[in-house]
Amino acid sequence: MSEYIEHDSDGVTVGQVEKKYFTFAEPPHEMELESGARFGPITIAYETYGTLDADKENVILILHALTGDSHAAGYYRTEDPKPGWWEIMIGPGKGIDTDKYFVICSNIFGSCMGSTGPSELNPKTGRPYGLDFPVVTTGDMVRAQKALLDYLGIEKILSVVGGSIGGMQVLEWCARYPEMVVSAIPLATTTRHSALAIAFNEVARQSIMADPNWNNGNYYSGSRPNLGLAVARMIGHITYLSDESMRLKFGRRLQDKNDFSFNFDADFQVESYLRYQGKIFVDRFDANSFLYITKAADYFDLGKQHGAGRIVKAFSKTRAKFLVVSFTSDWLYPTYQSRAMVKAMKKNGLDVSFCEIVAEWGHDAFLLSSDRLTNLMQGFLSRIYSENRS
Amino acid sequence: MSEYIEHDSDGVTVGQVEKKYFTFAEPPHEMELESGARFGPITIAYETYGTLDADKENVILILHALTGDSHAAGYYRTEDPKPGWWEIMIGPGKGIDTDKYFVICSNIFGSCMGSTGPSELNPKTGRPYGLDFPVVTTGDMVRAQKALLDYLGIEKILSVVGGSIGGMQVLEWCARYPEMVVSAIPLATTTRHSALAIAFNEVARQSIMADPNWNNGNYYSGSRPNLGLAVARMIGHITYLSDESMRLKFGRRLQDKNDFSFNFDADFQVESYLRYQGKIFVDRFDANSFLYITKAADYFDLGKQHGAGRIVKAFSKTRAKFLVVSFTSDWLYPTYQSRAMVKAMKKNGLDVSFCEIVAEWGHDAFLLSSDRLTNLMQGFLSRIYSENRS
Numbered sequence: 001m002s003e004y005i006e007h008d009s010d011g012v013t014v015g016q017v018e019k020k021y022f023t024f025a026e027p028p029h030e031m032e033l034e035s036g037a038r039f040g041p042i043t044i045a046y047e048t049y050g051t052l053d054a055d056k057e058n059v060i061l062i063l064h065a066l067t068g069d070s071h072a073a074g075y076y077r078t079e080d081p082k083p084g085w086w087e088i089m090i091g092p093g094k095g096i097d098t099d100k101y102f103v104i105c106s107n108i109f110g111s112c113m114g115s116t117g118p119s120e121l122n123p124k125t126g127r128p129y130g131l132d133f134p135v136v137t138t139g140d141m142v143r144a145q146k147a148l149l150d151y152l153g154i155e156k157i158l159s160v161v162g163g164s165i166g167g168m169q170v171l172e173w174c175a176r177y178p179e180m181v182v183s184a185i186p187l188a189t190t191t192r193h194s195a196l197a198i199a200f201n202e203v204a205r206q207s208i209m210a211d212p213n214w215n216n217g218n219y220y221s222g223s224r225p226n227l228g229l230a231v232a233r234m235i236g237h238i239t240y241l242s243d244e245s246m247r248l249k250f251g252r253r254l255q256d257k258n259d260f261s262f263n264f265d266a267d268f269q270v271e272s273y274l275r276y277q278g279k280i281f282v283d284r285f286d287a288n289s290f291l292y293i294t295k296a297a298d299y300f301d302l303g304k305q306h307g308a309g310r311i312v313k314a315f316s317k318t319r320a321k322f323l324v325v326s327f328t329s330d331w332l333y334p335t336y337q338s339r340a341m342v343k344a345m346k347k348n349g350l351d352v353s354f355c356e357i358v359a360e361w362g363h364d365a366f367l368l369s370s371d372r373l374t375n376l377m378q379g380f381l382s383r384i385y386s387e388n389r390s
Numbered sequence: 391m392s393e394y395i396e397h398d399s400d401g402v403t404v405g406q407v408e409k410k411y412f413t414f415a416e417p418p419h420e421m422e423l424e425s426g427a428r429f430g431p432i433t434i435a436y437e438t439y440g441t442l443d444a445d446k447e448n449v450i451l452i453l454h455a456l457t458g459d460s461h462a463a464g465y466y467r468t469e470d471p472k473p474g475w476w477e478i479m480i481g482p483g484k485g486i487d488t489d490k491y492f493v494i495c496s497n498i499f500g501s502c503m504g505s506t507g508p509s510e511l512n513p514k515t516g517r518p519y520g521l522d523f524p525v526v527t528t529g530d531m532v533r534a535q536k537a538l539l540d541y542l543g544i545e546k547i548l549s550v551v552g553g554s555i556g557g558m559q560v561l562e563w564c565a566r567y568p569e570m571v572v573s574a575i576p577l578a579t580t581t582r583h584s585a586l587a588i589a590f591n592e593v594a595r596q597s598i599m600a601d602p603n604w605n606n607g608n609y610y611s612g613s614r615p616n617l618g619l620a621v622a623r624m625i626g627h628i629t630y631l632s633d634e635s636m637r638l639k640f641g642r643r644l645q646d647k648n649d650f651s652f653n654f655d656a657d658f659q660v661e662s663y664l665r666y667q668g669k670i671f672v673d674r675f676d677a678n679s680f681l682y683i684t685k686a687a688d689y690f691d692l693g694k695q696h697g698a699g700r701i702v703k704a705f706s707k708t709r710a711k712f713l714v715v716s717f718t719s720d721w722l723y724p725t726y727q728s729r730a731m732v733k734a735m736k737k738n739g740l741d742v743s744f745c746e747i748v749a750e751w752g753h754d755a756f757l758l759s760s761d762r763l764t765n766l767m768q769g770f771l772s773r774i775y776s777e778n779r780s
Contacts, residue, residue, distance in 0.1 A: 035652040202664055234593045246584065252691065270589050271592040299657075
């Protein structure tokens with residue numbers, strides 16, 4: 001179990017992890033966003049695990065995916081029973097060993113888990129931003145993370161690690177701040193969304209915006225667009241699984257073993273699963289943040305942003321060593337997209353390890369327990385750690 | 391051009407095709423549905439093309455997919471400029487040659503294109519059925535088609551042909567009325583939906599039912615659930631394409647070539663395409679019919695219904711000759727599902743031709759112009775026609 005678990009005198013599980021906040025870009029020093037808009041103040045929620053070495057050479061920056069948060073590992077001091085979202089990977093002796101590394105994870109700019117996003121209060125109006133919140137990009141998210149690292153006095157990242165949309169931020173870090181990044185682990189990701197990935201995001205956004213409760217983004221004082229957001233989440237869940245994983249997980253098994261309902265209830269277990277995933281999601285996530293983050297993901301185009309349209313050029317400044325990992329059954333960001341990224345890295349003479357992991361669980365595989373992934377990451381990080389010191 | 395195109399004295403295109411109606415199961419002779427419910431009267435809209443031979447040995451039955459109708463070929467006498475949905479395949483000298491064959495296509499039971507479905511008036515109440523309409527199955531649809539053929543005095547089908555949900559009806563015909571079917575062409579279909587296919591249908595249904603205008607199916611006298619239905623259609627369109635076809639058709643091309651909008655307008659062409667497909671769909675299709683037909687497709691399970699759970703047994707009664715066709719980029723009903731069907735047919739010693747067509751257009755490929763498919767079907771039908779006469 002984690003070092004972050006304790007039990008109080010009544011035997012209740014408590015933890016040692018704490019969510020912290022950092023605020024910057026206070027007016028008149030707003031941040032100029034990639035859209036051209038100026039925006040501030042910006043608060044970033046973050047957590048750290050492990051201990052920063054005196055020479056600050058052991059920093060690992062974790063970047064989360066669409067609906068993640070800063071709580072990547074361990075347990076809070078409160079009675080919240082849920083560990084961080086990557087507890088299987090981050091902790092003492094784990095793939096990302098907190099006995100060795102100082103791990104930072106922050107909630108992305110635009111989200112709803114403590115960092116500034118559309119659901120936060122606009123200090124100018126005293127009401128939530130809603131659609132007055134500017135469209136932010138992956139570049140803007142990474143610049144906010146950079147401000148946090150400046151604040152923490154960190155100038156070098158031993159490894160920047162993330163999957164899916166977190167992986168896009170990993171790539172953005174390498175291109176934008178090449179002098180800071182020693183190594184990088186982009187997992188189950190892409191240098192830019194395919195038309196298919198954009199299509200899924202767009203349909204999910206349309207589902208939210210079709211909900212009358214969405215009300216052009218102004219719903220914080222009334223009913224929320226929960227039905228639309230639930231459908232958006234259900235669409236997402238389909239893309240996180242795969243034909244094979246759904247067959248293994250659900251097949252055609254019925255909720256009621258006897259027979260079909262002959263009505264529009266959930267007959268099949270896969271229907272029930274999706275309905276449940278939609279239902280629980282609306283309690284923890286903001287519909288507007290879903291719109292903003294998916295838009296940032298669709299806009300992300302590493303070659304366009306950092307290579308004048310050429311992906312090879314986008315990797316020309318970084319000297320980071322890479323561990324690129326894809327998963328066989330991931331059809332949201334298929335392996336061919338990782339291979340293209342690896343090819344572009346190699347054309348720049350970079351030190352790249354690439355592994356396609358045989359996994360049946362689709363895009364979700366990067367978050368699931370896998371000895372293969374754990375060993376790969378542990379080995380890669382150990383090598384980087386040693387090479388960086390020698 | 392088609393034999394069905396004419397021009398009147400003003401040069402306006404008119405046609406010779408006519409939609410006809412057949413009504414049966416009038417009370418007290420209602421049809422007992424697979425759900426156990428008794429239902430009637432049932433009207434089936436249908437069209438025919440070509441001429442029935444004196445010996446009635448040249449009948450080809452066409453079965454349409456989810457949102458199709460009886461208008462498979464030719465032009466109506468009215469000024470409606472649109473030909474039938476399979477005009478590229480059906481007509482004089484075409485893959486299904488109307489100089490040779492008598493072609494019948496009917497709108498499926500439960501649809502909204504002339505056959506009885508949830509949007510039709512319930513004669514008992516004088517109001518549209520809405521959710522009082524019973525959940526029908528693929529078996530019920532095929533039994534209604536059988537009633538139409540009885541009415542037309544047809545006892546033998548030279549070939550029963552359909553793709554997607556139409557292909558499921560093809561398989562149902564072979565299992566249910568083996569004595570009538572000489573040959574069958576199931577295209578881009580499956581003997582039962584995978585969990586993935588059910589998942590997409592369920593999310594589409596949830597999108598419709600989440601629209602407040604849906605109002606538990608009672609919307610015919612007020613605003614329709616157009617926003618929910620549009621999202622459902624957008625989900626469908628993603629499944630009809632493929633990663634590759636979307637890349638070829640749209641890639642990351644923008645609507646406005648200059649740059650991103652930095653708002654929630656459609657930036658990418660693929661977004662605009664999906665929004666347009668959703669928008670035009672709601673003018674021609676009924677949301678409740680979408681629910682009923684997708685449910686019938688999810689319920690369809692040839693092995694369960696006709697083989698006590700065994701797909702090999704489900705093909706044990708038919709002596710039909712088969713041409714099974716799948717498409718490489720179809721990820722809704724992938725080739726492995728057609729291969730499993732072919733294997734089961736062959737275990738029964740059936741005469742089966744199988745072809746996987748290399749196509750980049752995903753599931754939609756079965757409806758698109760393809761010399762390969764046209765030649766395959768033409769050759770297969772010619773052989774069946776000759777063998778049946780000899």
